[in-house]
Amino acid sequence: MSGGIKLSNVSYDVAVIGGGPGGYAAALRAAELNLKVVVIEKDKIGGTCLHRGCIPTTSLLESASVLETVNKSGKFGIEIEKVSYDWQNVQKSKKTAVNRLFMGLSTLFRQRKVNIIKGTATLREVGKIRIDGEAGTQDVTAPNIIIATGSKPYIKPELQLDKGVGLDTTAALEIDEIPKTIAIVGGGAYGVEFASLFRSFGSEVFIIESAPRLLPRGDKDISNYLEKAFSKRGIRIYTNTTVDKATTKNGAAEIELIKDGERQTMIADKILMTTGRAANTESIDLEELGLQTKDGFIQVDSNMNAGVDGIYAVGDVTYAPQFANFAFSEGIHAAEIIAGLQPPELNLKQIPIYTFGYPEIAKVGYTEEEAVKEGFVVESTSLPFQSISRSAIDKEDTGFIKMISIKDGPIIGIHMIGPNVVDLISEAMLITNWEATAKDMAQFLHPHPSFAEAIGETSLKLAGKPLHSL
Numbered sequence: 001m002s003g004g005i006k007l008s009n010v011s012y013d014v015a016v017i018g019g020g021p022g023g024y025a026a027a028l029r030a031a032e033l034n035l036k037v038v039v040i041e042k043d044k045i046g047g048t049c050l051h052r053g054c055i056p057t058t059s060l061l062e063s064a065s066v067l068e069t070v071n072k073s074g075k076f077g078i079e080i081e082k083v084s085y086d087w088q089n090v091q092k093s094k095k096t097a098v099n100r101l102f103m104g105l106s107t108l109f110r111q112r113k114v115n116i117i118k119g120t121a122t123l124r125e126v127g128k129i130r131i132d133g134e135a136g137t138q139d140v141t142a143p144n145i146i147i148a149t150g151s152k153p154y155i156k157p158e159l160q161l162d163k164g165v166g167l168d169t170t171a172a173l174e175i176d177e178i179p180k181t182i183a184i185v186g187g188g189a190y191g192v193e194f195a196s197l198f199r200s201f202g203s204e205v206f207i208i209e210s211a212p213r214l215l216p217r218g219d220k221d222i223s224n225y226l227e228k229a230f231s232k233r234g235i236r237i238y239t240n241t242t243v244d245k246a247t248t249k250n251g252a253a254e255i256e257l258i259k260d261g262e263r264q265t266m267i268a269d270k271i272l273m274t275t276g277r278a279a280n281t282e283s284i285d286l287e288e289l290g291l292q293t294k295d296g297f298i299q300v301d302s303n304m305n306a307g308v309d310g311i312y313a314v315g316d317v318t319y320a321p322q323f324a325n326f327a328f329s330e331g332i333h334a335a336e337i338i339a340g341l342q343p344p345e346l347n348l349k350q351i352p353i354y355t356f357g358y359p360e361i362a363k364v365g366y367t368e369e370e371a372v373k374e375g376f377v378v379e380s381t382s383l384p385f386q387s388i389s390r391s392a393i394d395k396e397d398t399g400f401i402k403m404i405s406i407k408d409g410p411i412i413g414i415h416m417i418g419p420n421v422v423d424l425i426s427e428a429m430l431i432t433n434w435e436a437t438a439k440d441m442a443q444f445l446h447p448h449p450s451f452a453e454a455i456g457e458t459s460l461k462l463a464g465k466p467l468h469s470l
Contacts, residue, residue: 012038014338015129015142017121018280020047021324022315023148024105025331031112033339038140039114040121040131046102048150048316049324052170055101057193059094060173061356064200068358075395085201087177094173123147124285126310143310144338147284147298148331151316154276159185162248167272169194179203179269183255185243186274187214189355192226194272195235196357205235206266208257210242215355219367219415221382221402226417229359229398246271279317294319302345304334312338326351350433352425359398362425365413365432368404376412380404383458385418387469389449394419401458403438410435411462420451427455438462 014030016023019041030037044051063085073080109116117140119133129140153168160166167175169190178201184191187209199205207214207230213223214230214237227237241259248254253271257264279297291306292299297319300306306313312334315327329346336343354362371378384400385391399418405411414428431441441459446452460467 009139009141010038012036012115012140012142014038014144014146014335015040015140016146016148017123017129017284018047018148018150018315018317019043019045019116020148020150020315020327021049022150022317022327022331023047023146024109025328026146026148026312026314026335027114027331028108028112029332029335030338031114033335033341035335035339037114038117038142039109040117040119040129040140042118042120044102045105045109045116047148048152049327050101050105051098052173054324055098056094056173057169057197058356059097060090061193061197063090063093064197065358068200072395087201091174120283122283122285124288126289126308145311146304146331146334146338147306147311147313147317148315148327149280149284149317151277151279151297151322153273154278155273156276159243159246159271159273161246161253161271165248165251165253165270166246167270169272169274172272175270181268182206182270182272183208183253183266183268184272184274187211187216187237187239188274189215189353190274191272192355192361193357194274195230199230199233199235200358206238206268207235208238208241208243208255210240212240214239215361218353218361218363219402219413220369222361222363222415222417225400226359226361229417233358277316277322281317303337304330304346305337320348321353323351323353347433350429352429354422354425356422359417360419360421361417362421362428363413363415364425364429365411366404367413367415368402371404371406371412377407378404378412379407379462381458381462383454383461383469385451385454387457388451388454389468390451390453391419393449401454403458403462405438405462410437411441411459414455416454418451418454424452424455427452431455 013035014037016027016039019039027037027039070083117131119131122130131138181204182198183206184195185208187207195205195207214226215223241257244258245256246253253268255266290308298306298313298317300313300318304312304314314330314334316322333343333346352364368380382400382402386397391397396419402415404413411431438459442463446456461469
């Protein structure tokens with residue numbers, strides 16, 4: 001108990017535990033709906049995404065992108081000698097972006113009159129939260145409680161190395177200098193982004209993935225293309241490979257791998273673990289409350305209810321894909337349900353998933369394998385970015401777009417790898433959600449020359465009337 005001081009109890013319509021994307025989206029939307037809202041946050045509003053996740057990672061990747069662009073300036077007739085970078089200033093740029101967004105978010109909270117209590121929340125009974133903060137302890141009561149406590153990196157004990165040699169994703173964002181060699185365990189979204197980042201700044205990079213391919217939950221054609229693109233960049237990929245043990249030796253990581261039943265040893269300056277995350281539920285009495293979990297993450301229904309009246313859960317603490325846009329959608333949905341609205345049921349299949357870096361990757365809807373498994377009769381087509389005029393202008397011929405539709409029906413999946421595809425996926429999201437057909441899309445030609453033309457050109461091809469492709 002902090003200081004032994006007991007503060008007065010306060011009642012709210014909605015109490016949100018955690019101020020990350022899911023929590024703050026729920027709080028801001030509930031306040032818009034004239035509900036009295038409090039957010040309990042032990043650190044800073046913005047959560048992992050803003051302070052230790054997607055925002056700092058993407059900021060570093062943007063610096064990497066600028067470096068890559070400068071390095072190819074000769075292709076545009078621009079000669080630059082002695083291209084270099086200052087890692088401390090790269091880190092400073094990252095912190096500037098984070099601080100700007102934090103200040104903006106804090107202003108939004110003040111303007112919408114959302115109260116923030118800094119402290120650690122404990123939830124053991126429905127409708128009541130105990131808060132231990134700097135000023136003392138207090139109880140907050142609310143008929144509606146939203147658990148948005150997020151998740152944290154998890155590393156198996158046998159793979160925890162000396163500080164500075166073994167890294168999780170949080171520590172990797174704060175390193176003082178770029179390592180000469182780094183082994184990244186995990187070929188999912190986190191692993192792919194960090195591999196791209198460190199390679200751009202000159203590290204020798206190894207990716208170790210236990211599945212047969214990188215991004216194993218994505219489209220197979222995209223994964224295969226990514227592996228070729230990474231190999232071309234000099235990134236070494238070990239699929240169907242597991243890490244049996246890792247130790248610190250002479251200030252570096254000695255990693256024992258098993259591939260196809262055979263052992264091999266790898267030495268790297270750093271080892272980055274990107275494979276595991278654990279839900280932050282230590283202060284939630286799951287058993288007493290009767291909340292159900294899967295792999296430690298809270299299970300919810302389509303309205304984000306956690307199986308107990310008055311308790312909801314959103315964001316990374318739930319058993320759902322861990323992306324900020326998923327958390328935003330879940331938080332807004334929960335707030336509207338609490339306010340008595342009837343929002344459309346969330347369809348997480350139709351929310352985009354993406355990775356930054358080079359090349360960018362984005363998808364929405366079904367993969368071809370998933371669609372066939374669901375029993376759909378499908379047709380698909382692909383279009384390389386080389387077919388788009390903008391690729392010649394930008395000297396950028398990496399990647400392609402793949403579009404999947406039900407035969408003679410709507411487009412149900414769009415997958416992209418290449419330049420600016422994280423921006424392009426927004427249009428793809430509308431196409432799949434509004435159940436447009438290839439013939440519908442073929443009517444709308446895009447600005448020329450632009451990378452957005454790739455969506456229109458792929459639609460034309462799927463509709464049977466390709467323009468700049470065969």
